[in-house]
Amino acid sequence: MDATIDIDADSLRTDIERTGDFGSVDAETGLGRTALPADDANVRAREYLVERMESVGLDVRVDAVGNIAGRWTPSAGDPNAAPVVAGSHLDSVPRGGIFDGLLGVYAALEAVRAVRDSGVAVERPLEVVSFTGEEGTRFADGVLGSSVAAGELSVEDALDLSDGRVSLGTALEEAGFRGTGRLDASEWHAWLELHIEQGGHLEEAGVPLGIVTDITGTSRGHVSIDGRAAHSGTTGMHARRDALVAASEFVLNVEETATEIATTGTGTAVGTVGRLNPEPNVVNVVPGNVSMRLDLRSVDQLEIDRQVRAVETSLDDLEHEHGVETSLDIPYEIPPTRLSERVRDTVETAASRHGVETLTLHSGAGHDTMQVANVTDAALLFAPSTGGYSHSPKEWADWSDCAVATRVLAESLALLASNTEQHHTYE
Amino acid sequence: MDATIDIDADSLRTDIERTGDFGSVDAETGLGRTALPADDANVRAREYLVERMESVGLDVRVDAVGNIAGRWTPSAGDPNAAPVVAGSHLDSVPRGGIFDGLLGVYAALEAVRAVRDSGVAVERPLEVVSFTGEEGTRFADGVLGSSVAAGELSVEDALDLSDGRVSLGTALEEAGFRGTGRLDASEWHAWLELHIEQGGHLEEAGVPLGIVTDITGTSRGHVSIDGRAAHSGTTGMHARRDALVAASEFVLNVEETATEIATTGTGTAVGTVGRLNPEPNVVNVVPGNVSMRLDLRSVDQLEIDRQVRAVETSLDDLEHEHGVETSLDIPYEIPPTRLSERVRDTVETAASRHGVETLTLHSGAGHDTMQVANVTDAALLFAPSTGGYSHSPKEWADWSDCAVATRVLAESLALLASNTEQHHTYE
Numbered sequence: 108m109d110a111t112i113d114i115d116a117d118s119l120r121t122d123i124e125r126t127g128d129f130g131s132v133d134a135e136t137g138l139g140r141t142a143l144p145a146d147d148a149n150v151r152a153r154e155y156l157v158e159r160m161e162s163v164g165l166d167v168r169v170d171a172v173g174n175i176a177g178r179w180t181p182s183a184g185d186p187n188a189a190p191v192v193a194g195s196h197l198d199s200v201p202r203g204g205i206f207d208g209l210l211g212v213y214a215a216l217e218a219v220r221a222v223r224d225s226g227v228a229v230e231r232p233l234e235v236v237s238f239t240g241e242e243g244t245r246f247a248d249g250v251l252g253s254s255v256a257a258g259e260l261s262v263e264d265a266l267d268l269s270d271g272r273v274s275l276g277t278a279l280e281e282a283g284f285r286g287t288g289r290l291d292a293s294e295w296h297a298w299l300e301l302h303i304e305q306g307g308h309l310e311e312a313g314v315p316l317g318i319v320t321d322i323t324g325t326s327r328g329h330v331s332i333d334g335r336a337a338h339s340g341t342t343g344m345h346a347r348r349d350a351l352v353a354a355s356e357f358v359l360n361v362e363e364t365a366t367e368i369a370t371t372g373t374g375t376a377v378g379t380v381g382r383l384n385p386e387p388n389v390v391n392v393v394p395g396n397v398s399m400r401l402d403l404r405s406v407d408q409l410e411i412d413r414q415v416r417a418v419e420t421s422l423d424d425l426e427h428e429h430g431v432e433t434s435l436d437i438p439y440e441i442p443p444t445r446l447s448e449r450v451r452d453t454v455e456t457a458a459s460r461h462g463v464e465t466l467t468l469h470s471g472a473g474h475d476t477m478q479v480a481n482v483t484d485a486a487l488l489f490a491p492s493t494g495g496y497s498h499s500p501k502e503w504a505d506w507s508d509c510a511v512a513t514r515v516l517a518e519s520l521a522l523l524a525s526n527t528e529q530h531h532t533y534e
Numbered sequence: 535m536d537a538t539i540d541i542d543a544d545s546l547r548t549d550i551e552r553t554g555d556f557g558s559v560d561a562e563t564g565l566g567r568t569a570l571p572a573d574d575a576n577v578r579a580r581e582y583l584v585e586r587m588e589s590v591g592l593d594v595r596v597d598a599v600g601n602i603a604g605r606w607t608p609s610a611g612d613p614n615a616a617p618v619v620a621g622s623h624l625d626s627v628p629r630g631g632i633f634d635g636l637l638g639v640y641a642a643l644e645a646v647r648a649v650r651d652s653g654v655a656v657e658r659p660l661e662v663v664s665f666t667g668e669e670g671t672r673f674a675d676g677v678l679g680s681s682v683a684a685g686e687l688s689v690e691d692a693l694d695l696s697d698g699r700v701s702l703g704t705a706l707e708e709a710g711f712r713g714t715g716r717l718d719a720s721e722w723h724a725w726l727e728l729h730i731e732q733g734g735h736l737e738e739a740g741v742p743l744g745i746v747t748d749i750t751g752t753s754r755g756h757v758s759i760d761g762r763a764a765h766s767g768t769t770g771m772h773a774r775r776d777a778l779v780a781a782s783e784f785v786l787n788v789e790e791t792a793t794e795i796a797t798t799g800t801g802t803a804v805g806t807v808g809r810l811n812p813e814p815n816v817v818n819v820v821p822g823n824v825s826m827r828l829d830l831r832s833v834d835q836l837e838i839d840r841q842v843r844a845v846e847t848s849l850d851d852l853e854h855e856h857g858v859e860t861s862l863d864i865p866y867e868i869p870p871t872r873l874s875e876r877v878r879d880t881v882e883t884a885a886s887r888h889g890v891e892t893l894t895l896h897s898g899a900g901h902d903t904m905q906v907a908n909v910t911d912a913a914l915l916f917a918p919s920t921g922g923y924s925h926s927p928k929e930w931a932d933w934s935d936c937a938v939a940t941r942v943l944a945e946s947l948a949l950l951a952s953n954t955e956q957h958h959t960y961e
Binding site for chain 2: 305337338339341342344345346349351352354356359369376377378379380381382384385391392401404470472497498
């Protein structure tokens with residue numbers, strides 16, 4: 108089988124580079140782009156994808172929330188069989204890189220083309236999907252289109268989401284990408300997403316392909332500490348209720364707890380205070396208030412829960428020791444996702460047929476695959492990041508690694524589509 | 535003597551309230567104002583002061599940097615004798631209170647008027663002075679006019695100072711307050727400034743008047759910590775160089791060092807990180823850089839030096855333990871100021887004649903008196919703050935306390951001006 112599926116590495120590279128040009132930004136190093144959901148750069152990327160899907164001969168449809176799907180039904184196959192689907196997303200963070208999302212979409216397109224042109228016998232339809240709004244930079248906190256496809260979010264609620272000026276429905280309408288119906292991931296036989304790692308494990312190990320076992324769960328919170336603003340010259344050390352001193356202890360507690368859990372547990376726990384704002388934030392005033400954003404993750408929900416309890420204890424201690432008032436709100440909680448063993452095994456088989464070494468690892472970042480995995484068997488593949496950069500113009504992947512991963516993806520799609528056995532039970 | 539010098543408490547209050555109306559701001563509690571050097575509110579305050587000085591019969595002059603002086607020469611006195619001078623400033627911080635500066639100017643005006651009308655025999659001229667730009671909110675970092683009067687800053691350099699749009703010279707010219715010559719504090723026999731405490735010692739002790747022995751020295755620094763920005767999900771705890779974690783240790787070190795020195799030393803040491811800005815400061819990115827502003831004070835320069843050495847050691851430790859790079863710059867260093875024993879003793883005598891209890895204490899905030907004390911004998915008096923508020927519309931002082939302090943100020947001026955003995959050597 109492996110001799111017959113040929114990947115066109117140049118075509119893959121061209122598609123990613125062309126799409127990277129839409130919304131490209133100045134950067135000292137690397138190639139950067141800004142393409143927020145339904146903005147001009149994103150619409151041009153969508154138009155280019157539709158054009159490319161059609162030129163490859165796929166049947167294109169756009170659903171009500173702007174998810175784009177391109178299907179190839181093998182002539183010898185069953186057009187009503189559950190399809191094998193691969194893809195990712197076309198949107199980016201502000202000043203993001205050109206691989207995050209784009210690699211998964213165009214690797215899927217090239218893989219489907221290669222399988223079709225190979226003449227390998229497949230029975231199930233193959234489909235390429237680009238989800239709307241994965242990054243969470245506009246309209247929602249992330250994984251927008253895949254939440255709708257997984258039935259977690261209704262089409263109506265999604266269309267009503269606003270960026271403060273305009274609703275998603277209106278923005279898609281104006282962009283010409285408000286279609287009809289709803290892409291339903293529960294009808295898929297399997298889903299595969301190839302993504303850049305956004306970390307350093309593959310590069311460090313010298314392995315060209317990662318197979319993800321688990322996607323981290325994430326809890327995000329708002330923390331506020333209220334002390335008393337006071338003149339930094341006339342307020343003695345013992346008379347202070349310095350909100351920044353209390354917040355500093357909090358930051359260290361978060362870091363120590365996560366490090367301890369990471370050392371003793373699954374090794375995937377991370378805890379971060381990424382945002383911290385003192386008030387009034389001037390040189391000669393003892394800070395009266397500090398607001399913070401907290402990000403706690405692990406592939407094991409119990410390890411997230413342990414971090415949350417440590418945070419609560421830390422804030423209680425600060426109230427007693429520093430005379431401050433604290434508040435904690437955790438409105439964003441996504442549980443960890445275990446990925447399909449069946450699909451992972453298939454990818455392993457495909458990789459070994461091509462002599463491609465693989466590394467199993469977890470994903471510390473969220474992906475559309477989290478949503479899809481709730482309703483069908485799903486896998487997530489990683490191509491190595493050069494230097495581990497992410498959400499930056501410095502984000503990079505070797506083109507040869509991209510081609511290797513795309514070859515394994517194509518082989519995996521062919522294997523998964525080669526029989527019409529019943530849909531596997533979810534794990 | 536004490537029976538003959540009568541303070542008009544209503545006039546003092548009216549002058550402060552009227553001036554507080556210029557640039558008044560909305561505040562839930564208290565009375566606030568914004569009057570930056572040479573802005574509209576400050577110019578109206580200046581015009582009102584000149585008008586009041588003239589109505590009291592003082593000879594008014596404005597020097598090249600906008601310092602305003604109003605002199606009364608007693609008919610029986612020596613017009614060429616070194617004058618006894620009192621005053622403060624008319625500018626405010628943004629959303630400051632109505633006592634900071636204004637109390638010192640109008641207490642001086644009312645004291646001079648009361649001495650003149652009392653018929654008490656004085657030989658030296660008495661002068662009321664309002665210095666330009668004490669607060670450091672425009673054109674300079676503070677004590678602008680008094681630096682020129684003390685010969686620390688030349689008239690030319692002062693006039694060239696810019697707020698980014700306009701020079702001080704041009705702004706004063708347009709406001710009609712660019713005069714000629716230079717007020718020379720080294721020619722004064724003595725200087726007295728009455729100021730609101732901006733702290734809680736007098737209120738706590740239930741004492742209506744503070745006599746300041748020392749004004750704190752202040753060293754202010756810029757601290758920068760460079761780590762590595764990284765994805766908070768994909769970067770393990772051990773792979774991080776989190777600039778905010780390092781900065782949090784730094785904040786705690788500054789606080790611990792100052793507390794230790796304050797406990798064992800003069801009791802006046804304070805150390806504050808008032809400003810802290812992480813970059814990029816978003817929830818899902820490990821902070822790559824943190825910049826901070828540092829404020830270290832004590833009445834003992836050695837205690838400031840100890841704090842600076844502890845800061846340097848802390849940054850060295852952070853470089854070794856966290857793999858971060860750090861930088862420290864301390865461009866602002868004002869040494870502690872010891873105030874004149876002679877003038878303080880005179881104030882004590884004046885207070886005891888009126889049965890006014892006093893408390894000797896230090897000033898944790900800087901004042902124009904710091905500059906004047908470099909070139910002549912100077913004293914600083916405090917009226918009690920209600921609630922200790924400072925640089926806020928909540929700043930407050932009892933009007934009766936203001937009147938008591940003004941009475942002691944008037945008595946002190948009369949005592950200091952009652953003979954023409956040679957100028958005392960500086961301490």
